[in-house]
Amino acid sequence: MNFSTSEENYLKAIYHLQEEDSTVSTNALAEKLSTKAASVTDMMKKLSAKGLLNYTPYYGFSLSADGKKIALFIIRRHRLWEFFLSQKLGFSWEEVHQLAEELEHVSSKKLIDRLDEFLDFPSYDPHGDPIPDSKGKLLPRNNLPLALLPKNTAAEVCQVTNQSAEMLELLKHKNIGIGTRLELKKHFPFDQSIELKIKTKTVTISEQLAKNIFVTYEQINQ
Amino acid sequence: MNFSTSEENYLKAIYHLQEEDSTVSTNALAEKLSTKAASVTDMMKKLSAKGLLNYTPYYGFSLSADGKKIALFIIRRHRLWEFFLSQKLGFSWEEVHQLAEELEHVSSKKLIDRLDEFLDFPSYDPHGDPIPDSKGKLLPRNNLPLALLPKNTAAEVCQVTNQSAEMLELLKHKNIGIGTRLELKKHFPFDQSIELKIKTKTVTISEQLAKNIFVTYEQINQ
DNA sequence: CTAAATTTTTAGATTTGTCTAAATTTTAAA
DNA sequence: TTTAAAATTTAGACAAATCTAAAAATTTAG
Structure with missing residues (x-):
């Protein structure tokens, strides 16, 4: 329909x-x-x-159940376009929403699934809201400050508070953004700085920066 | 308006x-x-x-002059989306048109200019039709078989005839697609094969393949 | 527990884009 | 050059989405 x-x-x-x-x-x-x-x-x-x-x-x-399913697909489209606009076209988080309001009504499922793949299946949009997957499933939103992430656990950046130009410059330099996948490797009590693995590289982050980065990871089934 | x-x-x-x-x-x-x-x-x-x-x-x-200007902007949006769908999301040339029919009506100028930049300012869409630039200007369509390109002249792939899976596989392997910028370096009369420079690399192309690739280049002002 | 205030629905109108059928204008043919 | 055919426009209607104003139902307050 x-x-x-x-x-x-x-x-x-x-x-x-x-x-x-x-x-x-x-x-x-x-x-x-x-x-x-x-x-x-x-x-x-x-x-x-x-x-x-x-x-x-x-x-x-x-x-109804049907209505909810459709709503989730619309939200999926909206959030994937937001991610695209922010990550690929460099739009700010304030601009992204209005543009996605228009793009979300282009309804080809194939288009959206391909876009999802192109973006590497992100789980969270630039505002930190979860993106429904191609079956309409949402990850629970369990945002965690980066510093509290267990060590050696695959996680994904899902939210970045503070959007000052200075901070964005720093994040860009370190190649960190919404959707970045990383692992916490070390934590140094002396200055609360931390060391991350991003892809194959090791990156060091100060306490001030870490405070503004939130991540999620797959919870072990309990 | x-x-x-x-x-x-x-x-x-x-x-x-x-x-x-x-x-x-x-x-x-x-x-x-x-x-x-x-x-x-x-x-x-x-x-x-x-x-x-x-x-x-x-x-x-x-x-009218105004009407034409607006039409060109709509065509710009359409063709940039086609390029995006083909190059970035891997859609076939037949699928691209219908999807672009919907996307073209999202009218933010800033969005389209950013998309243009993201795609590296392509001059031709996947069908070989010219894409109006941000001022509405169209390059003349002067498609030339790759083999006839003057040597050492910066050119851009603007059309690829024959869309067999075999050929697309070969093009993909050689990193050639619509929008690829290249220069003709050598031409070997023995088998009509040619050597191209793409970015910093040298690539060899058979006569059969060259026949299906069309390029344009900036004509010298006459 | 009634009466006033609030919320929601209905009735009727409007705008945009479309349609069919009829009327008008232009074109083409004898 | 008159008339039949073809193309175009007009008239009137309809569906979608909206609105204002009025009516109906529910909630709240004395």
Whole structure:
């Protein structure tokens, strides 16, 4: 099935509002989408009829299993484009979102899967939000300050706080960005500096820099 | 000014039809866009009112200077995306067009200029059609079989005829694709093989392969 | 537990892009 | 040069997505 840009925007907005509250109200959605309550009601009838929503008039709505699946694919497209714009085209994190809002509606699955591959299957977008994989699965967001990463464990940079020009310059020089895969090798108590392995190289990072870098790694099944 | 997807498609179609005939008829445009003559007339009134067309009812239409400029920017977006899809995501030349039809309507100038830079400012798309530069200028299309390129002249691969898997495998091995910059160094009459310089490397090409590769180079101002 | 306030839905209108069918204009042919 | 054929435009309708204003349902407060 194919959806209009407008339908997709509604599905995505409902998904995000559901992260806060399991049921979404007409007004909340209208505000999120900068539209009017009456327009929301109209669209809710439409999405309900397509089986994407659980909707009881006057009592709010939530995504059905189908609706949730579609929302995750839209979010996948959005976040992969954000990653591309940031990593490959050098856009700043503020610019990336608006552009991805447009690109996300190009819906070819093959295109998105190829883009994913081209980007080396990143798990997190430039804002540190997880990117659903090609089956719609999301990694849990378990961001960890780099300094707390267990040693010799494959991890991925998923968020970088502080976006000052100075810090970005330093990160660029060290070839570290969102999606960079690394391992923590050594930790020196004297100045809290750490040594990382990135691909085959060894890189040293100061305490100040490490504080601003967050990583995730595959948790061992418990 | 901003244009709807539909307006953009009309402008682009008129531009292409004008390459054949300087004036475009309602029916020709309707057929090109798989729509009805009445819809075309409606849109022509709209584009006329915006000053993008020269339009005399019953006598066809042509793009105004403004309309042409906009059409060229849309074509720029289309062809840069085609180049990206082919070179970076590995799509075949048949698949590329349909996907670019959607991507071309994302209209941020900054995005397209960055994409252009990322792709290293290619002059030709995967079909060998010239890509307008950021000012809307098109290189003339002066495709030349690789074997006829003057020696020691910087040139760019702009078209590859024959898309058999075997040939693509060979091209890939030799790191040759649309946009590859090269110079002809030597030509051996014995077997008509040629030697090229690509970046800093020397590459040998058989007569059969050379026949399928077309290049352009900057003509000296005459 | 009623009445006011709030939220949501309905009714009816608007815009964009499209369509069919009818009317008009141009072109071509006898 | 008149008339039939072809091309184009106009008129009127429709679907999608939106809006405003009014009506209906729910919530909250006294």
